[in-house]
Amino acid sequence: MTKRVAFAQLTSCWGCDQSLVDLHFRLLDVLPELEIVYWPAVVDYKLKDLEALPDDSIHLGFVEGSCRTNEDLHLLKTMRKKSKLLIAWGSCSCYGGVQGLGNQWPIEELVERKFLQADSVTDPRIPESNMPGFLGIVKPNPAHVKFEMVLPGCPPTSDNTYDVVEALLTGKPFDLPERTVCDECPKEREDKHIVKFYRTHEGKIDPNKCLLDQGYLCLGFATIGLCGAQCPTVNTPCKGCFGPPPSVKDHGAKIISALGAVAEMSPEELKEAFPDPIGSFYFTDYAASYLSSITAKKRKEKEE
Numbered sequence: 001m002t003k004r005v006a007f008a009q010l011t012s013c014w015g016c017d018q019s020l021v022d023l024h025f026r027l028l029d030v031l032p033e034l035e036i037v038y039w040p041a042v043v044d045y046k047l048k049d050l051e052a053l054p055d056d057s058i059h060l061g062f063v064e065g066s067c068r069t070n071e072d073l074h075l076l077k078t079m080r081k082k083s084k085l086l087i088a089w090g091s092c093s094c095y096g097g098v099q100g101l102g103n104q105w106p107i108e109e110l111v112e113r114k115f116l117q118a119d120s121v122t123d124p125r126i127p128e129s130n131m132p133g134f135l136g137i138v139k140p141n142p143a144h145v146k147f148e149m150v151l152p153g154c155p156p157t158s159d160n161t162y163d164v165v166e167a168l169l170t171g172k173p174f175d176l177p178e179r180t181v182c183d184e185c186p187k188e189r190e191d192k193h194i195v196k197f198y199r200t201h202e203g204k205i206d207p208n209k210c211l212l213d214q215g216y217l218c219l220g221f222a223t224i225g226l227c228g229a230q231c232p233t234v235n236t237p238c239k240g241c242f243g244p245p246p247s248v249k250d251h252g253a254k255i256i257s258a259l260g261a262v263a264e265m266s267p268e269e270l271k272e273a274f275p276d277p278i279g280s281f282y283f284t285d286y287a288a289s290y291l292s293s294i295t296a297k298k299r300k301e302k303e304e
């Protein structure tokens, strides 16, 4: 029997969707087993098509992106209602994503920044009549509804997505590993004595040696190893986009404590090296950390 599949996009860049194309001919292995019943990125489905489906009639529901607007939340809840198995697909969905960095400011300030202050603004006006209703804070989707599976990544690799679909089709388990990007990385490591951090365009990277040992902020040591160390293998530091391994509760705190142990630098020097610590250490998962760091009362105030 074919499995009915749906893909929903909340606030996101749609990169997770596009990563599916990287499956190339492997798509042909799974496509005959799937009946796509909702995928607006590819076929002209409307929300009413999803709403009209019977409850629990979708076998696999993929949710990309996180909830920034009331419409996002409605779509997420509809996907939950219509799907037997729901997958939080990509780091936006699992952790809130880049848009979770917006939790540092009230929504009114974000709107002003976007429509009135950004350098690219040529006609500074807030389009009141066309604005969606915004949620006060971005949360990881599993804080809104229950998910049967989470697959982080920005985007997840096509192999990761293939493994998840295969696991769901065959009933095989798919557990997130405790290994890190460093465990997958072939570079030589030494004792770390970091006295200065460099931007990637500074200095000359030795391609055989660990980037962090050389003073480039590579977050592979605190990031779940699912991508095959894609970035360090091409001499680009890991930005931590897949988030932390399951046992780490706060990605940025783990990174800061590890850097504190290996950087032979004063607090002032570290501050100067990382003028945007939240952006540097919580690239895709600030919303997850933010949610666990505030009280229930504060959360309620922010949500209103």
Ligand code: SF4
Residues within 6 Å of the ligand: 012, 013, 014, 015, 016, 017, 064, 065, 089, 090, 091, 092, 093, 097, 098, 153, 154, 155, 156
């Ligand atoms: S997880 Fe990354 S690739 Fe996927 S939608 Fe979010 S920002 Fe885009």
Ligand code: SF4
Residues within 6 Å of the ligand: 181, 182, 183, 185, 186, 187, 189, 209, 210, 211, 212, 213, 218, 219, 220, 221, 229, 232, 238
């Ligand atoms: S280059 Fe990055 S991923 Fe590789 S060993 Fe060093 S810190 Fe880990």
Ligand code: SF4
Residues within 6 Å of the ligand: 154, 181, 223, 227, 228, 229, 230, 231, 232, 237, 238, 239, 240, 241, 242, 243
């Ligand atoms: S190496 Fe790091 S930044 Fe690059 S894809 Fe993997 S987790 Fe993301």
